[in-house]
Amino acid sequence: MSMALGLPTPGTDTVGLATHRGITRPISLGELKPGDLLIDASGDNNTRHVVIFEKWNNDAHSSYTAYEQRGDHGTDHRTLTYGLPGGDAEFKPYRPVKFGD
Numbered sequence: 001m002s003m004a005l006g007l008p009t010p011g012t013d014t015v016g017l018a019t020h021r022g023i024t025r026p027i028s029l030g031e032l033k034p035g036d037l038l039i040d041a042s043g044d045n046n047t048r049h050v051v052i053f054e055k056w057n058n059d060a061h062s063s064y065t066a067y068e069q070r071g072d073h074g075t076d077h078r079t080l081t082y083g084l085p086g087g088d089a090e091f092k093p094y095r096p097v098k099f100g101d
Contacts, residue, residue, distance in 0.1 A: 024094035
């Protein structure tokens with residue numbers, strides 16, 4: 001994630017991505033645009049996670065396509081519902097400050 005955001009090494013952890021206002025700022029689900037993040041900063045190193053939003057898959061905004069890295073899968077580009085009603089509610093939307101509005 002640090003590379004995608006252009007952060008200096010060693011970057012920051014998932015909690016830092018969600019709380020450091022010099023890196024991200026909270027937005028609403030309706031504001032999501034390509035390059036925004038959905039972050040689950042709760043729990044421990046095994047449960048915290050970040051995905052990069054690409055696009056909504058339908059006009060109802062009931063799923064979206066995103067990039068994520070997960071364990072032995074490497075980088076995936078797939079349909080997700082994290083942070084949406086009926087999905088994993090721990091995920092919250094954020095906009096990288098570096099990319100502006």
